[in-house]
Amino acid sequence: MIYDFAIIGGGPAGLSAAIYAARxxxxxxxxxxxxxxxxxxxxxxxxxPGEQGISGAALADRLVNHAKDLGVDIMxxxxxxxxRKGKNFLIRxxxxxxxxxxxxxxxxxxxxxxxxPGEKEFYGRGVSxxxxxxxxxxxxxxxxxxxxxxxxxxxxxxxxxxxxxVYIIYRKEKIRAEPINCEKIAxxxxxxxxxxxxxxxxxxxxxxxxxxxxxPYKGSAKLPLDGIFVEVGYHPHSELAKSLGVKIDENGEIRxxxxxxTNMPGVFAAGDVTSGSFKQAITAAAQGVTASxxxxxxxxxx
Amino acid sequence: MNVxxxxxxxxxxxxxxxxxxxxxxxxxxxxxxAESRDNAQEMIKKSGQMGVPVIDIDGKIIVGFxxxxxxxxxxx
Numbered sequence: 001m002i003y004d005f006a007i008i009g010g011g012p013a014g015l016s017a018a019i020y021a022a023r024x025x026x027x028x029x030x031x032x033x034x035x036x037x038x039x040x041x042x043x044x045x046x047x048x049p050g051e052q053g054i055s056g057a058a059l060a061d062r063l064v065n066h067a068k069d070l071g072v073d074i075m076x077x078x079x080x081x082x083x084r085k086g087k088n089f090l091i092r093x094x095x096x097x098x099x100x101x102x103x104x105x106x107x108x109x110x111x112x113x114x115x116x117p118g119e120k121e122f123y124g125r126g127v128s129x130x131x132x133x134x135x136x137x138x139x140x141x142x143x144x145x146x147x148x149x150x151x152x153x154x155x156x157x158x159x160x161x162x163x164x165x166v167y168i169i170y171r172k173e174k175i176r177a178e179p180i181n182c183e184k185i186a187x188x189x190x191x192x193x194x195x196x197x198x199x200x201x202x203x204x205x206x207x208x209x210x211x212x213x214x215x216p217y218k219g220s221a222k223l224p225l226d227g228i229f230v231e232v233g234y235h236p237h238s239e240l241a242k243s244l245g246v247k248i249d250e251n252g253e254i255r256x257x258x259x260x261x262t263n264m265p266g267v268f269a270a271g272d273v274t275s276g277s278f279k280q281a282i283t284a285a286a287q288g289v290t291a292s293x294x295x296x297x298x299x300x301x302x
Numbered sequence: 303m304n305v306x307x308x309x310x311x312x313x314x315x316x317x318x319x320x321x322x323x324x325x326x327x328x329x330x331x332x333x334x335x336a337e338s339r340d341n342a343q344e345m346i347k348k349s350g351q352m353g354v355p356v357i358d359i360d361g362k363i364i365v366g367f368x369x370x371x372x373x374x375x376x377x378x
Contacts, residue, residue: 076321133313
């Protein structure tokens, strides 16, 4: 079978694209390593219009069910390669091969490592990249979030529901979370921001015991901690697109235009893997549905 | 085969592990480590770490949702 539109990635960009593709009566398939994508790691979303507070996992479920009810095939599988097959595209995945007339890269990102001694050794033993997964292990403990993004702020707020003390350690002066989240942090008695400071090393025995800071905090460069949540940004998952010949910018992100088009006809991109500076679920969704409209035009006019 | 899954309710990889086991019709005992400190301690003792999910298959410990490792045990 030849699909009209193959969507690689199952986050808000890919799933929103799938919903519109189905409404356009495109024969669409979603190939997702992790259905729901980054959404599933968000504890509480308060900025999806119309939802004043919903867990990322619940929103992801709704998007998945919406697409499925409209008849989209959603496969949990990892894509290994994308190549040309005549005018079409051939996608090789763990679950088999898929041929499509047009494709969408909604492949998202992978988290960045801090790159300090101890990070690898203590992964799973105090070092975590997923507060939603592991926060409950730190009931009554002292933890730190490394990073100053809005995601870091959200993780700190979630952790404050479990831990007795939460530090945010950030290399710059002022965290760059949504101002509403900055206010929540400022008003949260458990959370303390250590600004203009880097973590140099993570230390412990069986589990994490402390970190070494690059400048003393309250007179000591050693900060005792039970848990460290690394939230220092993301690398785009653009290798598949790059190997197909899609134009990638200096940050490794896919350049798209207003119609979510790439430099290659029939190839579209949306969401966190693209070069927009404002990476939100809602902007990803908007780029995804725009891509579906463009794919519809491409498939029908070809 | 005795299968135990240690999980937290909010962890996406735990959910993927549950869906995997359900798809393969594998009966397992679910241990919520967010709810019970004893369950959490048992998991940490078995796996030497505190990331979820952890799957114990007759004493073989698989940390994380590692589909390739699981396929080795349960078949693809």
